[in-house]
Amino acid sequence: MRRRGLFACLLALPFILWGPGAHAEPAHAIAMHGTPKYGPDFTHFDYVNPDAPKGGQIRLAALGGFDTLNPYTVKGESAAGLGLIYETLLVPSADEAFTKYEGVAEFIETPEDRSWVTFHLNPEARFHDGAPITAEDVLFSLETLRTDGAPLYRFYYADVAEAEALDDHTVKFTFSTNMNRELPLILGQLPVLPKHYWEERDFTATTVEPPLGSGPYRIADFEPGRFIRYERVEDYWGADRPTAVGFHNFDVVQYDYYRDSTVSVEALKAGEYDFRAENIAKVWATAYEGEAVDSGALVKLEVEHDRPAGMQGFIMNTRRAVFADPAVREAMAYAFDFQWANQNLFFGQYTRTRSYFDNSELAATGLPDDAELALLEPFRDDLPPRVFTEVYEPPSVPAPGEVRENLGAALTLLREAGWSLRNGVMTHGETGQTLSFEILLYDVTFERIALPYVQTLKRLGADVSVRTVDTAQYLNRLNAFDFDMIVGGWGQSDSPGNEQREYWSSATVDAQGSRNLAGISSPAVDALIETLISAHSRAELVTAVHALDRVLQWSFLVVPHWHLSYDRLVFWDKFGRPDITPDQGAQVFTWWVDPDKVAALEAAGAVRTR
Structure with missing residues (x-):
């Protein structure tokens, strides 16, 4: 049974009052900008087969190991695939920039200024133990994740000023601002946790007790460090939702763990897993x-x-004294020979990354236009002048392996910043600090990229080492920002928003476990993040992202790598x-x-x- 009748009745109302002067109409979906592609009567997404048969299994591979079945905290290393057991309030489509459709919430209401949002839960929604999903579970989930979850949740939901249950199946969130237009969609991503299960357990602790979920799969069996197996829930409450039709066709989903990527490739070829x-x-x-x-x-x-390619590269931790000076960081990019790596290591498959939003209209190109300048001008005195006058391009070489000219440019930058060679080691004239750092890795595969880079850096007098550790140690060091340089990156969506706070904002620079890996803290960046979050149109969003992209590019936080389309x-x-x-x-x-x-x-x- 579905509540389309109730939905139709609500649509017939002229408006629904939730507060002084605020009104909204119920909707089956919400788009960040514009209107949803799929109307209220859609039966399935275009990119599924609604008649796909159920059955069989898919076996997948994961690297490393796991020691917890709770994916929402920074403690421990969580198992692969745990999202399969949970439901979120809304569900995204994969053929729109950023639109959400019904999940646990069957329909939503939000006013034009998006200063609040109300979710109407499907009364048929159930946890795997048969208990109904209620507004209390939603409120519990928000508070638990903000209090005890990974840092990203605190920043994601920072603008939620009030959360209240209007009845058993209706929950309203009121925001502290009407300038965060993405927030109703971000709330739609909230995983709904069972209050009756977790209130008797320590959410912050690692656990190997299979948690209670409500999604299309449940944990059937596991052995930490070896495998985890999920089984499809036969009486899954949401199977007939249009957002679920054509999905979750495998009876069994299994992740097998391998310590080494080379071994995992051979295992695939031997038929040990499928995809x-x-x-x-x-x-x-x-x-x-x-x-x-x-x-x-x-x-x-x-x-x-x-998809936007995002940014992958050698990330420099600007919290470390060795990378505090942007001139040093810029010099590091001149020592990386992408053309040689692409020819000799990658068989010419890759395109050099130059933008934090490459492979999309969000990537900044050319010089700033008038709309971008309006956002950048208030911070001109605090920004690198080249933000306004030059188009960023990562350093290239005349031909693969010909790095002499690049090393000359790097040496010029270092000398202008007060560095010189002493006994073959690049040393700062005032502080006596040496250009010495470690590249931290978790996968030996990256050694073939890092080691040639190190050899070139040594020609600059840099004392650089490479250290590869297991994934658990790597994650612990990453969460504590205990590294000099890593190979890493930031994924991006077609509609950047609140996640940019966790990536770049000053508020996250000291928040352990955040994704502000480079340690950037800039009033200009903070302001641009808030501008893109509050954008009222796609055009405004693109302009703000272009401006942010330029500032990040000229901050020299990474030595850019490459991407595929x-x-x-x-x-x-x-x-x-x-x-x-x-x-x-x-x-x-x-x-x-x-x-x-x-x-x-x-x-x-x-x-x-x-």
């Missing part, structure tokens, strides 16, 4: 060969997407796939197991069965 998104160019180019690939049993597929997938040919791939790329949880393909693989002896 891999390949992120290593050399492996993509050289590892997947042989009879299985030639026969089509093991499929290599490039799937184009229109397509996904590289390798999988055994046992799956059926929808005809349409959305802008966000391949959606593996819209795939399904094709019994005929499985039989063909088994008959050919291409992959073993379990």
Whole structure:
């Protein structure tokens, strides 16, 4: 049973009053800007097969290990796939910039100024123990995540001034500002936790007790560090929602853990698991060969997407004295020979990244236009002059391996900043500090990128080492900002918003576990983040993001790496796939197991069965 009748009745009302002068109409969806693509009577997203059969299993791989089944705190290393057991208030579409549709909440209300939002919960929504999901669970979830969850939740929900249950299935959030237009959608991402389960447990502790969820899957079995298996919930309450139709077709989803990416590749080729998104160019180019690939049993597929590439690079921790000076950080970029790496390590597959929002209209190009200048001018005295006068491009070399000219530019920067060579070591003339730092890694794969970079840095007189640690130690050091330089990055969406606070704001620079990895603290950046969050139109958002991008580029927080405009997938040919791939790329949880393909693989002896 669905509440479309109630929805229609509410639509017939001229308005609903929740406060003085505020009114809103109920809606089945909310878009950040513009109107939702799918209307109130839609039955499924375009990029799914609504008739996809249920059954079978998909086996996936994860690296490292895990010691907790709670993904919402910074303690421990959580298991892969835990999002499968939870429901959120709203559900995103993958073929729009940022639009949310019904999840636990069947419809929503928010006024034009988005100063509050009300979620009407589906009365059929249930946790796996049969208990109904109520407004109290939603309030508990918000407070628990803000108080005891990872730092990002405190910043995500910082502008929620009041939360109240209007009845058992209606919850209203009132905001401290009407300048955060994204906040109703951000609240829609809230995972709904069972109050009756967690109020008797310590949410902050690591746990290997399978938590109670409400999503399409539950934990069936696990062994820390080896595997975790999820089983599809047969009586899943939300299976008939239009946002769930065509999804969650596998009876079993299993993640097997491997300590090393090389071993995991060999395991895939041996049929130990089914699907891999390949992120290593050399492996993509050289590892997947042989009879299985030639026969089509093991499929290599490039799937184009229109996702913003975000930024990956050698991230410098500006909290460290060695990287406090932007001139030193700029010099570090001149020592990285991307052209050589792309030719010799990546088989020419990559495009150099120059923007924090590459592969999208959000990337700043050319010089600032009048709209951007209006945002940047108030901070001119605090910003690098080149923000206004030059187009940022990462340093390049005349030809792969020809770094002499670049090293000369780096030496000039360092000398102008007070550095000089003493006994072959780059040393600051006033402080006596040496240009010495460590590149911290968690995957040996990155050593082939870092080690050539180190050799070039040594030609500058830098004393640089590379240290690879296990994932648990890496995460602990990352959360405590206990590193000099790492290989890392920041993913971006088509509609940047509140998450930018956690990435770049002054409020997160000392918040352990935040994503402000570079340690940036800038009034200009803080203001630009708030401007993009409060944008009333797509055009305003794009302008604010362009301005932010320029400031980040000229702050020299990273030595930029590279990106792709397509996904590289390798999988055994046992799956059926929808005809349409959305802008966000391949959606593996819209795939399904094709019994005929499985039989063909088994008959050919291409992959073993379990």
